[in-house]
Amino acid sequence: MKKVFSRPESLRKKFVFHYCPGCGHSIAHRVIAEIIDELGVRGTTIGVPPAGCAVLAYNYFDVDMIEAMHGRGPAVATGIKRVRPECLVFSYQGDGDLAAIGIAETFHAANRGENFTIIFMNNAVYGMTGGQMAPTTLLDQKSTTSPPGRNAVLDGYPVQISEILAMLPGTAYIERCTVNSPANIVKTKRAIKKAFQYQLDGRGFSLIEILSPCPTNWKMSPIDACRWIDDVMSKQFPIGVIKDTPAEAAGKEGAGHDR
Amino acid sequence: MNSKVLMQGNRIIGEAAIRAGCRFYAGYPITPQNEIPEYMAENLRKVEGGVFIQSESEIAAINMVAGAASAGARAMTSSSGPGISLKQEGISSMAAQELPGVIVNMMRGGPGLGNIRPSQGDYFQATRGGGHGDYRTIVLAPGTCQELADLTMDAFDLADRYRIPVVLLADGMIGQMMEPVVFKEPKPRQYSADYVLKGAGTGKAKTIKGLILDPLDMEEHNWKLDRKYRVIAAKETRCEIFNTDEADIVIVAYGTAARVAKGAIKRLGDHGIKAGLFRPISLWPFPTEELRRLAGTRKKFFVFEMSTGQMLEDVRLALQGYADIAFHGRPGGVVPTPVELANVIVRQYRRDR
Numbered sequence: 001m002k003k004v005f006s007r008p009e010s011l012r013k014k015f016v017f018h019y020c021p022g023c024g025h026s027i028a029h030r031v032i033a034e035i036i037d038e039l040g041v042r043g044t045t046i047g048v049p050p051a052g053c054a055v056l057a058y059n060y061f062d063v064d065m066i067e068a069m070h071g072r073g074p075a076v077a078t079g080i081k082r083v084r085p086e087c088l089v090f091s092y093q094g095d096g097d098l099a100a101i102g103i104a105e106t107f108h109a110a111n112r113g114e115n116f117t118i119i120f121m122n123n124a125v126y127g128m129t130g131g132q133m134a135p136t137t138l139l140d141q142k143s144t145t146s147p148p149g150r151n152a153v154l155d156g157y158p159v160q161i162s163e164i165l166a167m168l169p170g171t172a173y174i175e176r177c178t179v180n181s182p183a184n185i186v187k188t189k190r191a192i193k194k195a196f197q198y199q200l201d202g203r204g205f206s207l208i209e210i211l212s213p214c215p216t217n218w219k220m221s222p223i224d225a226c227r228w229i230d231d232v233m234s235k236q237f238p239i240g241v242i243k244d245t246p247a248e249a250a251g252k253e254g255a256g257h258d259r
Numbered sequence: 260m261n262s263k264v265l266m267q268g269n270r271i272i273g274e275a276a277i278r279a280g281c282r283f284y285a286g287y288p289i290t291p292q293n294e295i296p297e298y299m300a301e302n303l304r305k306v307e308g309g310v311f312i313q314s315e316s317e318i319a320a321i322n323m324v325a326g327a328a329s330a331g332a333r334a335m336t337s338s339s340g341p342g343i344s345l346k347q348e349g350i351s352s353m354a355a356q357e358l359p360g361v362i363v364n365m366m367r368g369g370p371g372l373g374n375i376r377p378s379q380g381d382y383f384q385a386t387r388g389g390g391h392g393d394y395r396t397i398v399l400a401p402g403t404c405q406e407l408a409d410l411t412m413d414a415f416d417l418a419d420r421y422r423i424p425v426v427l428l429a430d431g432m433i434g435q436m437m438e439p440v441v442f443k444e445p446k447p448r449q450y451s452a453d454y455v456l457k458g459a460g461t462g463k464a465k466t467i468k469g470l471i472l473d474p475l476d477m478e479e480h481n482w483k484l485d486r487k488y489r490v491i492a493a494k495e496t497r498c499e500i501f502n503t504d505e506a507d508i509v510i511v512a513y514g515t516a517a518r519v520a521k522g523a524i525k526r527l528g529d530h531g532i533k534a535g536l537f538r539p540i541s542l543w544p545f546p547t548e549e550l551r552r553l554a555g556t557r558k559k560f561f562v563f564e565m566s567t568g569q570m571l572e573d574v575r576l577a578l579q580g581y582a583d584i585a586f587h588g589r590p591g592g593v594v595p596t597p598v599e600l601a602n603v604i605v606r607q608y609r610r611d612r
């Protein structure tokens with residue numbers, strides 16, 4: 001009988017994801033692992049998990065990993081990639097990790113055109129610490145630290161990280177996806193694979209933003225969380241390719257310095 | 260034999276690091292250590308595999324060093340005062356993850372933004388770990404430019420041997436002065452590369468982590484680190500004992516303060532006071548036994564620091580009430596002259612008599 005579905009080699013043999021039911025992290029993990037398998041790079045991949053709900057990613061991925069302090073993933077990944085340019089290097093970060101405490105590391109790694117990939121899990125809240133407001137929390141969205149809903153005057157606006165980074169000449173590929181339906185998961189997989197391929201081709205910094213359901217902190221059922229991404233969240237954070245630098249331009253715009 | 264060259268302290272650190280095989284440097288400008296990143300920008304990129312990054316902050320720099328160390332490179336960062344404070348989270352993380360690395364602190368006047376004059380106010384921060392959690396770093400305090408060269412090289416060896424961050428603690432004065440140095444031949448790198456990440460190949464994947472959720476496991480990790488620190492404390496103390504054979508008074512001072520003390524010792528002789536010097540070179544581990552041994556025969560100790568009295572506490576702990584300890588301090592970026600120090604000591608002991 002033909003095998004159509006199995007555990008990717010790049011996920012460990014025995015584990016249970018600790019993520020909540022309906023959480024986007026487990027889907028993203030699986031997709032990344034499938035791509036590492038398909039590209040045949042498990043043996044040369046180094047991942048950098050964050051402080052956040054995905055902190056235990058090294059218990060799931062069967063690839064070399066080093067945990068970064070909160071927000072510092074892009075700096076750690078920079079150190080690794082510059083020493084080991086032959087490796088596929090990715091950091092995996094939540095929106096608090098990337099867009100708040102680690103915005104400087106993210107922005108400047110992108111601006112230097114560091115040749116690694118960031119998987120940016122945007123769930124519009126701080127998941128791990130219990131649902132506080134994130135830089136990406138929508139206006140009027142309730143969180144434990146914006147109880148009446150995010151107020152632009154008092155709390156500022158949701159940050160469009162991908163659009164901001166796309167303005168930097170050092171960035172090669174940026175796409176926003178979501179994992180709220182089988183069709184969107186397939187698109188997310190295509191996007192990450194493209195980003196990894198760009199990195200393997202030495203084309204510079206890539207980032208895939210994933211709108212990721214957090215039913216627990218959104219206080220929704222998993223199905224409603226998926227619907228909310230379509231109906232509300234993706235209006236603020238439109239899905240699609242945000243930047244795709246052609247190969248000819250890559251040499252000029254960053255990427256030139258694996259050392 | 261390598262020939263003698265005249266170089267500035269900060270540049271000596273850069274050169275010694277490159278000769279020791281440092282292949283990754285990240286740092287952010289801050290006076291009085293800017294010549295270190297400038298030297299690395301100029302020279303490290305010329306070496307095969309050498310990476311220099313001017314990072315966006317000291318926080319980024321130390322985390323880049325952690326990444327480079329995890330990938331197997333000898334890596335270094337340098338800063339001063341406020342920048343070293345920013346690195347503390349990263350140093351704590353490297354201690355937890357048992358990553359080697361060298362951190363240079365060219366101390367300046369503090370607290371806060373302070374000033375850019377030489378100071379020794381970061382002794383507590385350096386010798387007590389500095390960041391959060393139960394950990395130590397090895398701390399080496401050079402007193403001359405020659406020692407800057409030697410200890411920079413040794414710092415990389417110690418970092419590898421114990422998989423620990425090593426702090427080179429000097430100050431703006433030593434960093435800015437020029438003295439002749441001879442660079443020694445570096446030792447071949449000896450370390451177990453078990454931890455190094457390069458991709459799992461066809462084997463088992465490795466993880467480097469500091470998060471240990473189970474308190475009993477975290478406790479065990481703390482004890483494991485503690486066992487390592489005890490070995491270091493037993494094996495790696497360093498000090499210079501100068502002119503103490505006939506001495507009635509032993510001055511205890513390190514780094515720039517010890518240079519001032521040596522000048523003062525000559526002048527004290529003119530006043531008929533026989534003084535010697537005990538100079539800790541490793542500040543952690545502190546040379547407690549060596550100092551205690553001196554106290555067997557000598558009873559007057561005079562601690563001199565460019566701070567309000569930080570190493571003083573380690574001297575008190577070492578001597579445990581068995582000797583008289585006096586103190587003179589000049590915090591905030593003041594470097595007293597040997598004459599001032601000699602006068603203070605003369606006054607102190609004339610009064611005592």
Ligand SMILES: Cc1ncc(C[n+]2csc(CCOP(=O)(O)OP(=O)(O)O)c2C)c(N)n1
Pocket residue numbers: 051052053054070093094095096097098121123125126127128129134
């Ligand atoms: C310096 C520091 N500050 C705060 C924390 C606590 N902390 C851990 S994860 C986290 C936020 C996680 O949110 P996010 O990055 O959005 O990831 P998610 O959990 O939602 O996946 C915070 C504030 C920390 N570990 N370190």
Ligand code: SF4
Pocket residue numbers: 018019020022023024025053123127128213214215216217
């Ligand atoms: S809290 Fe949210 S982000 Fe964290 S595991 Fe649960 S659903 Fe996922």
